Amino acid sequence: VLVGCSFSTQPTLSSTTQKEEHLGLWVKISSDNQIILTVPGVEMGQGIHTAHAMILAEEMEAKWGDISVVHAPVNPEFVADMPYGFVLGQGSTGSMSIVAWWDKLRFVGAGCRDILIKAASEEWQVPSKECKAKNSKVIHVPSNKELSYGQLATKASQIDPPSDPQFKSKLDYKLVGKSIPRVDIPSKINGSLKFGTDVRIPGMLYGAISQSPIFNGKVKSFDEAAAMKIKGVENVIQVESMEDGGTPGAGVVVLADSTWHAIKGLEALKVQFEGGKILGFNSKKIEEELDATLNDIGKSEITEKVYLDEEYSVQFLSHACIEPLNCTAIVKDDICEVWAPAQGINRVKEIAIDITGLDEEKVIVHTPHIGGSFGRKQDFNYFEITLKIATKVRKPVQLVWSREQDMRGGFFRPVNKSRIQVEMGDDGMPIKWNKQLAVPSIAANFRELSPLAIFDFDPPNIGGTVGDHFAAQMDYHDFSHPYEIPNADFEYSNVDLGIPVGPWRAVGHVHNTFYVESAIDEIAHKVNQDPLDYRLKLLANKPRHTKVMQLLAKKASWGKGIPKNHGRGIAMGVYMSGIAAQAIEISVNNRGKLKVERVDCVIDCGRYVNPNIIKSQVEGGIIMGLSSTISEKITVEKGQVVQGNFDEYKIIRMKDIPEINIHLIESNEKPGGIGETGNPPVAPALTNAIFAATGKRIRRLPIGKQKLV
Incomplete structure (x- = not known):
């Protein structure tokens, strides 16, 4: 028997004559009490099957051991009338699998719970208010009679679901918020999971x-x-x-x-x-193209005595x-x-x-x-x-x-270069900010976004920046960096290099957070202020972000002594309403060898589903961020990409992984994204730590063979 709810049409439950593919999201309950959730999100290691199942089982009052998960077939109803349907499609992207489906899955679970209770009350001919659902059963409280969901499924499938089912209180949660083991781990261990x-x-x-x-x-x-x-x-x-x-x-x-x-x-x-297209092209020519584009944009005029005027860059990444x-x-x-x-x-x-x-x-x-x-x-x-x-x-x-x-064969995280000019007032705080960005267009490579590239408009590349450009100020789940800076201007220009580029974990937030947080750190040191205190001043009107930064200071022992040749750096990033602040401690020996000693990360992603999955996602993002910051790059010679395997494309090894501590903030805010939130602060926190230890500023990534002493 199929039980489901449609979101683009009037909510109904399926009967045995309805076809599965016509339901927007559904649950299948078998006579032996097995509950199968069909998930529209694509599982690519981020744990979304487990998280979606937890949300549904929580509202449905289903026993966790009764739940199993399968991928959904393609059906336009999965994204119909969804606020992020255009971006998400049917799949997983942009760290939106919980953001987009949180309310939908709760609606399905609560609706299923209500009609199962109603089916039991009709079977027993008692008021529904005398019944409760628990552990995949409905119990009649006065008599202690019970029926399993499997026994009730046929009758329940004929009942119209409520249009506004009552969601559970967070205080009553038994699954959501707990570190439930992932549903895909056993099949990954025994090799039965199919790729x-x-x-x-x-x-x-x-x-x-x-x-x-x-x-x-x-x-x-x-x-x-x-x-x-x-x-x-x-x-x-x-x-x-x-x-x-x-x-x-x-x-x-x-x-x-x-x-x-x-x-x-x-x-x-x-x-x-x-x-x-790029016959004879090389990485040197690419850098010249980026420089020429920045020069075409032109510098802003600086009038204050204390100012910053620097350029930062990153390479292609695989x-x-x-x-x-x-x-x-x-x-x-x-x-x-x-x-x-x-x-x-x-x-x-x-x-x-x-x-x-x-x-x-x-x-x-x-x-x-x-x-x-x-x-x-x-x-x-x-x-x-x-x-x-x-x-x-x-x-x-x-x-x-x-x-x-x-x-x-591509595509790659785009190579790009940024110039940041900042003027400071008498109190050392920014009074004028100008950021310029030269970058190949991501939008041009995607059918849905390609028309935007014609107008030199590329939203994927500008997330995480600061400025008055209308795209950077979109009220779209922390699209912009949270620092409040007056007279902030942002200009960018797409650079057609003939090399395909596309989204790479956290997209524009990765390079822009490196640029913004590097500049902020440079300013703080230039005006002789503590980098953390300086950031807190820029977050004065952002209580959630302030709380994250303050907790980080405590967990990372910010301001306390560290050994000689060690340094700590700090940075903050945002992505899809998830907030991450990181402090990284490094050491550099007398020969200039870098070692990352420790990473502390504080996360506020709103109401979370499974803290263990969050920690694994953030740890993975941090490791990926460390690797891309330290050694990863794609280069071009004679029109061809040089790197083709891991002997040439250098990722960090297990021996290079530092101690990583993830600290989650409990929140009643709506869920935010987490798959990409841990990545953006890594590069600036690491390079800021290098400066703290050596006085050497890293403005070009990867660090590679740049001399640190």
């Missing part, structure tokens, strides 16, 4: 791809005959260059009876490429996901099925309909668990390539990108 590359279909062909190492390059030649001689190789197919997205180079795919045979066939193919790009598809005359490790599965379905020409109901998108994404799997060209090949050969096809093809 994209685990999909197996009878008669499936395995594909390996070689694409132009220069973006928008063309295929010059290849030896098809040599490839076809390799054992197991069945087909060689050329793919065209695509102008948008993250994998735009033309290439050739070899299909075989195994991945290994496809790879060996690709080696024998000896494909040659020519041309390309997402470096453990799971490389992959897709599995089968296309027949009357049906198309796609197994898509994608952050937005509704977009995958749209692509499949366009390519196959099939009606919507004949296209089925399956959603495997994703082995990491951080924004990478919002690029949809790899699905397009796979679907075109499957359409051509009319056999099941699984196409997997090699690590090198994935890393060198």
Whole structure:
């Protein structure tokens, strides 16, 4: 029996004759009391299946052991009338999986609880007020009679749900706010959890791809005959260059009876490429382009005696996901099925309909668990390539990108450069602020946002900044940095480098928080004020942010002595109504070797669901932030990306991970995002700590081989 609630139409519960796919969000209850939650959010390691199940089970008064979770099929009703539907789509992005679904899941759970109670009261012919729900049962309090949800499901499915079910009080929560073990851990440990590359279909062909190492390059030649001689190789197919997205180079795919045979066939193919958008381009030329763009914007006039006038920059970054790009598809005359490790599965379905020409109901998108994404799997060209090949050969096809093809094919966190000019008054506080940003457009690579790039408008790149630009002042879940600075101006210009860029964990907040927090720290030292006290003055009208910073000072022992050659730095960042402040302690030895000793992080993300998941997300964000700050970078030589694997793309190792302490603030505010909140403050807190220890300012990331002593 299916029980569900629709959010875009009048709320109803399903009957046994209703189709699952027509429900906006639903619960399935079996006769043996198993409760299956269908989750619209995509699980890519962030724990959203567990968190969504906890919210629903809490309101439903379901026993935790009775709950299981499956990915939802594509259905437009999942995002209809949602305030973030345009941004979120059906999937997971922007740290919005709790923000967007908190009220929806509570509504479903509370509604299910109410109609199950009503079903029991009708069965017993007693008033509903004499009944209560607990542990997947309804109990008649006066008589102590009870019926399980499984016993009540058939009757409950025929009852109209309430339009405004009563939510539980936070004081009565038994699950939400507790560190409940994640539902996906057992299957990850025993290997039964299925990722994209685990999909197996009878008669499936395995594909390996070689694409132009220069973006928008063309295929010059290849030896098809040599490839076809390799054992197991069945087909060689050329793919065209695509102008948008993250994998735009033309290439050739070899299909075989195994991945290994496809790879060996690709080696024998000896494909040659020519041309390309950035032929002869290199990282030095990229820096010159950024400098020229900043110069075109022009400096502001400085009139005060005490001022800051500095430039900061960051490099391209790879997402470096453990799971490389992959897709599995089968296309027949009357049906198309796609197994898509994608952050937005509704977009995958749209692509499949366009390519196959099939009606919507004949296209089925399956959603495997994703082995990491951080924004990478919002690029949809790899699905397009796979679907075109499957359409051509009319056999099941699984196409997997090699690590090198994935890393060198883009897209990347955009390289960018910023100039910040600040004038201070007699009290040392800013009285004028001008921030300029030169950055390649993220919006230009995405269908929904690309028209904005025409007008030099790129919201993804400007989050976390300070200024009067209307986009930076959007009242959109802490889109702007919280510091209140008068006469703040923000100017930016998109730089077309011909290299695809896209969202990378926390998007614009990462580079802009580094720029803003570095400048604030420089100003504080310039006017001889404590960096923490200086920030608190800028947060005077922000009590939530002030509380976070004050707790950080206590937890990190700010102001207390530390050993020689050690230094502490501090920074604050915001993302999707989540607030994070961090203090990082480092040491630098006499040879200039950097060691990160300790990270303290205070988080206020509003009302939280599972503190253990929050801590793991923040710890992961901190480690990713440390790695990108210290060593990660993508460089270009002769028009080609240099780094192709982890021997060249340097991520920090386990031995480099410091002590990390996460402190959560209890809050009654609405839930905020957490998947990306821990990342933005890392870089400035670390580089500010380096200054505190050595007097050396780091204004260019990664730190790499810059001398610290």
